[in-house]
Amino acid sequence: MPIPELEGVIQGLGHSGYRAKQLFRWVHQKKINNFQDMSDLSKAFRTECDTRFELPQLAVHEQHESSDGTIKYVIRLSDDKKVEAVYIPAEDRQTLCISTQVGCKMACAFCATGYQKFSRDLKSWEIVDQLFVVNTPKPITNIVLMGMGEPFDNYDEVMRALQIFSHPFGPQIGKRHITVSTVGISDKIEAFIKADIAKLAISLHGTTDEQRSKIMPINKKYPLTELMDLCRSLTMKRGLRVTFEYVLLKDLNDSDEDARRLVKLVRDIPCKLNLLAYNENPFIDIKRPAEERVLAFQKILLEAHLTTTYRRSRGRDIGAACGQLTTKKADKPALPSPL
Ligand code: SF4
Incomplete structure (x- = not known):
């Protein structure tokens, strides 16, 4: 529980709200998950916590290390379902990519998690405990x-x-050091920006509604044109810069024409574009474009003066890169590409 919520519970039991801050610090800073070890709490309060609350923990089920230093952790939940978290080391930062659901409902055509289908939402503690x-x-x-x-x-x-x-x-991971990535669920974006609690990245992956709907079926509900209007109005109202993610899929969205359409789409929105080359997986028959194709695509964006980075994938050899996460085994022929 976040502190305000925990304070409500603790005060409801007749204790000072300060006890909530102490408990929170023990659990989330000192990583102690046994009430009896929380030495600055009275014995009676520790025992009451033992009877009223639980401090459950996740467990690492498997760990795979890539030659580039990336580590994929397969994490077991209390109901035996599994999710994955990925450690991505770099010189200036150590990043952990965290899961928020078991499987996914969005069914993006290129994604192994989408292929796995949705099983359930993670609770807040299951999201947080991946870090611990x-x-x-x-x-x-x-x-x-x-x-x-x-x-x-x-x-x-x-x-x-x-x-x-x-x-x-x-x-104490500062809000500028946390990024939440969405397929573009417009009715949540405004509330998220208002909460000012982390940075936002929006996945585009297509430049027309027709093309994007095939790559990301959620586009039928939240069309590209409306999503871009929302981004335009939010950046104007709040002086923000949006980060867009664009994964290049061989022969599906990686042509010069796609790049030129992308320029038109985002030209009047203060933004940064992150390009990724697709990471193949055994479930879906979509290929990774050649390096030269990605660089040619990026060149068109750079020539239009758009801030564009090309993120080299990490952990591809252990199935830890973007679009490759799944706890499902490859047991059927790959799905044909969607376009
Ligand atoms: S890319 Fe993200 S939103 Fe799309 S299916 Fe995969 S996990 Fe879900």
Whole structure:
């Protein structure tokens, strides 16, 4: 629970709200998960906590290390379902990519998690505990909610987890060091921006409604044209800069014409574009474009003076890169590409 919620519970039991802050600090900063070890609480209060509350923990089921230093953790939940978290080391930051759902309802055509289908939402503690359960070589400095699941499809639990991540009595991952990635669930975007609790990245992956709907079926509900209007109005109202993610899929959305359409789409929106080359997986027959194609695509964006980065994938050899996360085994022929 975030502190205000915990204070309500503790005060409801007739104790000072200060006890909530103490409990929160023990759990989220000192990583103690046994009430009896919380030495600055009275014995009677510790025993009351033992009878009233639980401090459940996730467990690392498997761990796979990539030659580039990336580590994929397969994490077991209390009902035996599994999610994945990925540690991505870099010189200036240590990032953990965290999951928010078991599977996903969004069914993006290129994504192994979407292929796995949806099983359930994660509770806030299951989102937060991924940070605590992984034993990374260096302490985590950045969090991205880009693992399994669509964060805004589990909005309330994600927002509770974000309040915990950034709290000064918690793990203290500053809000500028946390990024939440969405397929563009427009009716949650405005509330999220207002909450000012983390950075936002929106996945585009297509430049027309027809094309994007085939790659990301959610586009039928939240069409590109409306999404871009929302981004335009939010950036004007709030002086924001939006980050757009665009995964290049060979022969599906990676042509020069696509790049030129992308320029037109975002030209009047203060934004940054992150390009990724698709990471193949055994479930879906979509290919990764050649490096030269990605660079030619990027060149068109750069020539239009759009801030554009091309993120090299990490952890492809262990199935830990974007679009590859799944706890399902490849047991059927790959699905044909959608376009
Ligand atoms: S890309 Fe993200 S939103 Fe789309 S199916 Fe995969 S996990 Fe879900």
